Amino acid sequence: MTVAFIDIQRAHKRIKETIARTPLLNSPRLDAIAGRKLWIKAEPLQVTGSFKFRGACSAVSALPSEALQRGVVAYSSGNHAQGVALAAKVFGTRATIIMPHDAPANKVANTKAYGATVVHYERGVESRESIGERLAQKNGLHLIKPYDDPDVIAGQGTVGLELAEQLTDVGAQASALLCCCGGGGLSSGIAVALNALRPKITVHTVEPEGFDDTARSLTLGERVSNPTEQGSICDAIVTPIPGELTFPLLQQYTGHGFAVSDHSVLVAMKTAFDTLKVTVEPGGAVALAAALDPQNLPDEKELVVILSGGNVDEQLFQKALQIT
Amino acid sequence: MTVAFIDIQRAHKRIKETIARTPLLNSPRLDAIAGRKLWIKAEPLQVTGSFKFRGACSAVSALPSEALQRGVVAYSSGNHAQGVALAAKVFGTRATIIMPHDAPANKVANTKAYGATVVHYERGVESRESIGERLAQKNGLHLIKPYDDPDVIAGQGTVGLELAEQLTDVGAQASALLCCCGGGGLSSGIAVALNALRPKITVHTVEPEGFDDTARSLTLGERVSNPTEQGSICDAIVTPIPGELTFPLLQQYTGHGFAVSDHSVLVAMKTAFDTLKVTVEPGGAVALAAALDPQNLPDEKELVVILSGGNVDEQLFQKALQIT
Numbered sequence: 001m002t003v004a005f006i007d008i009q010r011a012h013k014r015i016k017e018t019i020a021r022t023p024l025l026n027s028p029r030l031d032a033i034a035g036r037k038l039w040i041k042a043e044p045l046q047v048t049g050s051f052k053f054r055g056a057c058s059a060v061s062a063l064p065s066e067a068l069q070r071g072v073v074a075y076s077s078g079n080h081a082q083g084v085a086l087a088a089k090v091f092g093t094r095a096t097i098i099m100p101h102d103a104p105a106n107k108v109a110n111t112k113a114y115g116a117t118v119v120h121y122e123r124g125v126e127s128r129e130s131i132g133e134r135l136a137q138k139n140g141l142h143l144i145k146p147y148d149d150p151d152v153i154a155g156q157g158t159v160g161l162e163l164a165e166q167l168t169d170v171g172a173q174a175s176a177l178l179c180c181c182g183g184g185g186l187s188s189g190i191a192v193a194l195n196a197l198r199p200k201i202t203v204h205t206v207e208p209e210g211f212d213d214t215a216r217s218l219t220l221g222e223r224v225s226n227p228t229e230q231g232s233i234c235d236a237i238v239t240p241i242p243g244e245l246t247f248p249l250l251q252q253y254t255g256h257g258f259a260v261s262d263h264s265v266l267v268a269m270k271t272a273f274d275t276l277k278v279t280v281e282p283g284g285a286v287a288l289a290a291a292l293d294p295q296n297l298p299d300e301k302e303l304v305v306i307l308s309g310g311n312v313d314e315q316l317f318q319k320a321l322q323i324t
Numbered sequence: 325m326t327v328a329f330i331d332i333q334r335a336h337k338r339i340k341e342t343i344a345r346t347p348l349l350n351s352p353r354l355d356a357i358a359g360r361k362l363w364i365k366a367e368p369l370q371v372t373g374s375f376k377f378r379g380a381c382s383a384v385s386a387l388p389s390e391a392l393q394r395g396v397v398a399y400s401s402g403n404h405a406q407g408v409a410l411a412a413k414v415f416g417t418r419a420t421i422i423m424p425h426d427a428p429a430n431k432v433a434n435t436k437a438y439g440a441t442v443v444h445y446e447r448g449v450e451s452r453e454s455i456g457e458r459l460a461q462k463n464g465l466h467l468i469k470p471y472d473d474p475d476v477i478a479g480q481g482t483v484g485l486e487l488a489e490q491l492t493d494v495g496a497q498a499s500a501l502l503c504c505c506g507g508g509g510l511s512s513g514i515a516v517a518l519n520a521l522r523p524k525i526t527v528h529t530v531e532p533e534g535f536d537d538t539a540r541s542l543t544l545g546e547r548v549s550n551p552t553e554q555g556s557i558c559d560a561i562v563t564p565i566p567g568e569l570t571f572p573l574l575q576q577y578t579g580h581g582f583a584v585s586d587h588s589v590l591v592a593m594k595t596a597f598d599t600l601k602v603t604v605e606p607g608g609a610v611a612l613a614a615a616l617d618p619q620n621l622p623d624e625k626e627l628v629v630i631l632s633g634g635n636v637d638e639q640l641f642q643k644a645l646q647i648t
Contacts (some may be wrong), residue, residue: 023347025369028410032437045349045366046602086352113353273641277634279367279601308599314645317597321638 001245003150005196006190008157011058013132015155018057018090020046024166034292037302039172041163042278044310048082048114050236050284051156051186051308052146058155059144060091068093073141075128077103078144078236079309085116096135098128106313147183148243156186160193161172163304167198174201176300178258180286181205181214182237183231184246186308191253201304202255204297206286208234208262210223210280215257217242218250233262233316236283258296269320272307281312325569327474329520332481332513335382338385340480342414344370346483348354350488352411354599358616361626365487366602368634372438372533374608375480375510375632376407376470380599382479383468385412392417397465399452401427402560403633404470409440420459422452430637471507472567480510484517487628491522496625502582502611505529505538506561508570510632515577525628526579527619529611532558532586541566542574557586557640560607562632582620588613593644596631605636 025040043051049309071094074084081097088095095116100123113129136143179187191203205214225241232238265282268289270279284307290296291305336614349364367375391417395418398408405421412419419440424447432442445455460467503511517525537550549565556562589606592613596604608631614620
């Protein structure tokens with residue numbers, strides 16, 4: 001099971017009337033700070049505030065009508081939850097979302113507001129994966145995994161379809177793209193799309209320091225895990241190990257794996273506030289953080305940078321605004 | 325001297341490769357909060373962080389080559405300064421910007437970073453208008469006024485050209501639009517454009533409470549001034565009196581004049597952060613504040629809302645994030 005370019009094209013046909021075509025931004029002031037031209041794909045402006053809505057819409061819209069009648073289930077405490085909840089509503093089915101009992105109240109409220117049923121579990125007592133599979137079997141629900149699902153990867157790859165057109169429109173000459181990487185759904189999807197449409201652009205992944213399972217796995221040539229999932233401000237992109245489906249795609253289509261510090265992520269969030277006027281969450285800002293470090297890809301005079309999401313609470317955002 | 329639809333079309337031809345075509349956003353969560361569908365035109369994502377770049381580019385690009393060789397001058401402590409500074413650089417001329425000596429350091433730094441020469445004046449001692457005219461005469465510079473200039477109004481009207489296309493693309497049914505109003509350049513430009521392209525949409529102006537010179541002038545049928553220019557958080561849109569050029573256009577083409585409180589503006593800024601992931605400055609958020617009040621235009625099930633700019637400092641933005 002893998003994902004090919006035609007799968008991304010098919011996903012785009014199913015979802016293009018539902019998703020937002022997010023803008024490609026450029027800021028002369030940001031370019032001056034970065035010391036090079038940055039083309040910014042702004043997925044915080046996607047419906048539900050992150051790219052996850054693309055993959056969720058792709059997966060739900062691919063279901064046969066019998067499955068839509070039964071409903072879908074997903075486990076997530078964040079962006080995937082909100083994406084699946086709204087995608088289910090838009091495509092006429094019901095979503096059950098499995099969230100930790102201590103999930104932030106606003107994330108639970110948002111997920112319910114999109115019409116989903118929320119089922120809580122206790123962290124450390126039960127595994128959300130096993131609850132998801134049990135609920136799926138018991139109630140005949142279709143489980144939508146956050147990244148290891150070909151329809152989800154194809155949906156995230158629609159970012160690459162839009163990018164190829166937008167980069168042509170603005171006359172961009174970039175040969176490198178920086179993308180955050182958690183499970184690898186977004187980065188692998190974009191890489192498959194651009195390999196077909198803009199093969200001269202290399203997709204590079206970016207992770208938080210200490211949680212760079214993808215970078216280490218790419219170096220070692222096999223999937224290795226992170227020692228812990230706790231302790232990063234980039235909660236949205238901390239995953240235990242690269243995906244079974246995504247990793248072979250990343251191996252085939254992406255370049256280097258970068259890692260950035262929490263401090264550089266907060267600086268990137270503040271810089272986006274100052275120059276782009278886009279709210280970016282920590283996990284969504286790692287690619288910009290990497291782009292702002294002149295030691296990364298020093299020969300590249302232009303970079304394409306993915307901002308992946310903006311669902312951050314006021315307290316953490318204020319911490320970024322106060323960074324020096 | 326007035327502005328007709330064809331002037332906006334001509335301005336668009338001159339500047340469309342330079343400005344950003346800003347997105348039309350929609351958020352189901354924002355719609356739920358508002359109790360109606362809101363189509364959000366996001367000018368904080370415009371180059372330089374506000375719509376002012378459109379008018380500045382329009383005015384500079386309309387100059388004959390002799391004038392471009394001599395340079396342009398503008399007085400502004402904020403968004404118009406940054407817009408003119410970068411427009412001058414892009415279209416190959418030099419800008420002199422007259423700013424108060426106590427202007428915020430970051431606004432002065434930004435204006436200089438775009439390549440402009442900054443001339444300071446003392447508030448209360450000299451008038452920026454007379455300094456501008458003196459510099460213009462002495463050095464043969466072309467003065468670009470912030471709103472009472474037909475090329476500036478035509479440039480701001482390009483927001484309306486884009487809107488007409490974008491509203492068709494999404495199938496919007498709105499018959500009312502809310503737009504912030506300072507000197508009236510943006511609201512009159514949009515109203516002229518939509519009168520030609522979408523005459524069923526009525527443009528309504530929104531101002532800060534206590535600084536509603538336009539609303540009172542529209543009611544009275546003549547230009548009346550505000551008692552003071554001090555004391556609003558919406559500094560970007562506090563002007564002494566409606567423009568000589570803009571007011572007749574507003575009289576002919578716009579509907580009601582609304583006014584909103586500072587508190588409602590801070591709530592609108594936080595709501596935009598939560599749901600749209602766009603940074604909005606106080607003056608740029610008044611139209612959203614009006615749209616969120618169900619007592620305004622209660623029969624309208626859809627509204628078009630202009631967010632006009634996002635150049636706000638960290639301290640004030642944090643105040644909005646802390647609002648309850």
